[in-house]
Amino acid sequence: MNIQLNDNSLLKNQAYIDGHWVDGDSGSTFEVLNPATGEVLANVSSVGVTETKRAITAAQVAMESWKALDAKARSQVLEQWHQLILDNQEDLAILMTAEQGKPLAESRGEVLYGASFLKWFAEEGKRVYGDVLPSSNDRRSIVIKQPVGVVGAITPWNFPNAMITRKAGPALAVGCAIVLKPAAETPLSALALADLAERAGVPAGLFSVLPSRSAAEVGGEMTSNPTVKKVTFTGSTAVGKLLMKQCADTVKRTSMELGGNAPVIIFDDADLDKAVAGALASKYRNAGQTCICANRLLVQEGIYDAFVEKFSAAVQQFHMGNGLENGVNLGPIITEKAVADIHQKVEAAIEDGATVVTGGKVSELGPHFYEPTVITNATPDMRLFKEEIFGPVAPVFKFSTEQEAISLANNTEFGLASYIYTQDIGRIWRVSEGVDYGMVGVNETAISSEIIPFGGVKESGQGREGSKYGLDDYLETKYICMGGI
């Protein structure tokens, strides 16, 4: 493999099924590329339907003894996995930057973020309480919670570590087994996590990782196999809808964390410096490739020009490049296709009358780099308003009234994250309650952590990840009626 770590045994290029490192049955492999340089990092085994079936069967077997353990015993294994991730933070970060592109500082942060889900759910898994309901004299009505069963998980390339632990943590904590298909662009982080899980004592079969170049085959088996009781997915809305349809035939539970179209609403009374810093951090995190990234900057007319000036000046300070190099704080875009898609949206906006203040083109650094861009005179009929940009492009829209801001924010089929900048306490409540989003950041855009219920409404998905609420997605509720008392 074209990469050097302190511990090179974390570099895996085979699937991890039922506790074994294996090639795909067909022997086929696929390339994993460094998006900053285009170099081939590794050739990774590609699995299909039969290997997925095997992983699911192994999961079912492994789950029997795992769910019978005390929650405390499961917790200890998760704690150990958490500790090993911390111990290997730098290697995991280097691996992540190599295959995904985000600057090393962001990768280090994601590794800690990913580990935090294991720690949180190691603790929270010990608190799966039931209920005794007020009942009539001759009976007692009891509610218990049980693990939902074997879980199928499909994760994206933009967060190659944390999206896995955010699903595996709660699943394993409550006694489920999990079969994971990572994104084809970033399987190395997933496989390194599996290696650490094995070292931590996660029993064979309980956490299998299925790299594949045919997502539809693996996803098709996961969603149709009756042994899988729940499918959890993070990715595009289009694929999420497809998976939900596929799950309908066997009536599986689903959790869907899909696309977003986050508005950042900046009112005239906002603290301008805070608003600029918050919008900047949100928009350009992971080069704009985050489902909760600011997608639309909605700025009130009285502060519009001042905001654009300060924001654009800050955007021009980014140092774009290979995320492994010192000082780089903006990385590449995952694929050339994604770059082309971003650029088409910008070109369409220009044709429709938008103005490019800075950026607006593919960078001279190479075909995976798009210049950090600010666009003014943006209007709601543009693709930049309607679609997830997933790139470092900030369109700035102007509004007049609070009601108009709420209407603009809600004028989308998405409803994941939203942000408000204002100092008016009444307005904070009105707007927070008025926007149709699963999450609202008030004078803050760094809203993610393991303790909060992450998730969306409308076509941004269903279910919540992280927090005490995140456990419910992996639990069934059983009612027991005890009669004859």
Ligand SMILES: NC(=O)C1=CN([C@@H]2O[C@H](COP(=O)(O)OP(=O)(O)OC[C@H]3O[C@@H](n4cnc5c(N)ncnc54)[C@H](OP(=O)(O)O)[C@@H]3O)[C@@H](O)[C@H]2O)C=CC1
């Ligand atoms: N909510 C979020 O966090 C994310 C949103 N997106 C949005 O989606 C757009 C496209 O990105 P993209 O990577 O193509 O997102 P996808 O939704 O295609 O990919 C996410 C995951 O789904 C898998 N997948 C794709 N097709 C199927 C299928 N038919 N059955 C089962 N699994 C499948 C992918 O596998 P494989 O990699 O092998 O194709 C990957 O593991 C982005 O521009 C962005 O707008 C993307 C990623 C994350």
Ligand SMILES: O=C(O)CCCC(=O)O
């Ligand atoms: O779905 C995503 O894009 C990843 C979520 C990032 C976060 O948890 O902040």
